[in-house]
Amino acid sequence: MVRILVSDAMSEEGLAPLLADPTIEVVQKKVTEVEGELDTFDALLVRSATKVTEQLLQNMPNLKIVGRAGVGVDNIDVDAATRYGVVVINAPNGNTISTAEHTFAMMASLVRRIPQAHISVKSREWNRSAFVGVELFGKHLGIIGFGRIGSEVAKRARAFGMHVHVYDPFLTKARAEKIGVDVCTLDELLAQADIITVHTPLTKETKGLLGPKNLAKTKKGVYLINCARGGIIDEQALLSFLENGHVAGVALDVFEQEPPGDHPLLSFDNVIVTPHLGASTIEAQVNVATQVAEEVLKFLQGKPVTSSINLPTLSKDVYEKIQAFYTLARKMGIVASQYMSEPVQEIAITYSGSVADLETTFITRSLLAGFLKPRVASTVNEVNAAMIAKERGIAFSEKFSANGNDYNNSITLTVYGENKTFTMKGTHIAHYGDRIVHFNGFAIDFAPEGHLLYIQHHDKPGMIGKVGNILGDHQVNIATMQVGRQEAGGKAIMMLSLDKPLDDALVEILEKIDDIDVVKRLEV
Ligand SMILES: NC(=O)C1=CN([C@@H]2O[C@H](COP(=O)(O)OP(=O)(O)OC[C@H]3O[C@@H](n4cnc5c(N)ncnc54)[C@H](O)[C@@H]3O)[C@@H](O)[C@H]2O)C=CC1
């Protein structure tokens, strides 16, 4: 039974695919309520409240995937998750419209002082002159961060007759032209805007983006809005610019600390606030929960996920094309790692023929994961394979060749060790399967599967018989046997597929046979 912990409030309708699956148990509780059983969960679904720290990941050794029902993953230690081989996915567009609408609601509320007027009337006052606002029409709106939400805000602003200025260092000219916005530098935006709204993620670069220096560059009487992440507008700096009257008003949905407690910003009449409600609509919550539920389900069924933060993104089409090579590469990695039972410095992979045209990042990661698996105690998979290889000083490279070298497709793997170099070549043949067609300098043809026994010997009459007799005497059945040699009477190899793994004693007996140089068990 797969166990999924849903530790923040999530739409039941969205979670339906998981709740309906009889092989899955969904536990909807806070982390603190299940401390004794954290090691039993396979998946963790969160919103922004749960902090997925390295400590929590350590306490959940069975965890395979974290699903964020929303956009921001700043509450998840993605680096640590990657190190532990845990996939992190989010639901990137389910709450875009809701957050853009909330931003706009905040903007209108801010300039027309609706929350303040509301409190006044509820207090039985009728003070029309105290709540004179300004129009949005004709004003200059500065949007910092022009991704999904920023661009939806821009559409709405244009419908209100506003002039839109955008700052986003990663926005391509082509996209800006297509949307028809005025792209400017941050300084230009700060100087021109009557209202500034931020829609970036919280990163090292955006933390404090609107701090004392940049706030000083804004127009006197500017309005500021943050419906993205607390800290993009520096709260301390904001206090002084409100105190000196430079900033006319602020709308905040998010805070550096949530909840903000008794924060001095809350005392200002011209600061309006909501408790991180950007994504809090029925529609957005169904959308994001559905997106993560479907993705987690796919992942648990071994299918590719499309919204991973720490894995290359794969569409279903691409996955179907690479699937066979992904499996072949994994097996080649496992075999090579056992054959090269010594420290290695470099793994070079050449993709030839039809496979060279495919998205190979994932195939390479699969090969690396296979290679590292027998060597590392912790989980190793496509998420962390490249990182673990780097940590262990193993360089890897990919080369591509249109020519399949006698095969429609092939993957050639060369492993450079401290004392020797090992090469193998594999191919995938439709309706036939994975074959290793070159091994350690010998042409051969075997399936990289099950309990394999590799023997390197001198090409002499009777060698096959000797090996066969010893295995037979010890009740080890040989399922298949392939042989290869470089030249008659020279070096030769046998690759046997056995019905059960060989024990150490039998390996020693085989090693003692005259003219046998190498005996290696390869478990795939
Ligand atoms: N208040 C709420 O409940 C919600 C808040 N959010 C937050 O809104 C923010 C934006 O979300 P999306 O639009 O979906 O993300 P997105 O990834 O589509 O857009 C972010 C944009 O910021 C830009 N950017 C990155 N670094 C920048 C920098 N240094 N300066 C200027 N631009 C920069 C990126 O190029 C990108 O275009 C995120 O922080 C997200 O967590 C999202 C949903 C709900």
Ligand SMILES: O=C(O)C(=O)COP(=O)(O)O
């Ligand atoms: O999606 C995001 O980034 C949000 O900020 C929404 O947060 P929430 O899921 O409402 O806690």
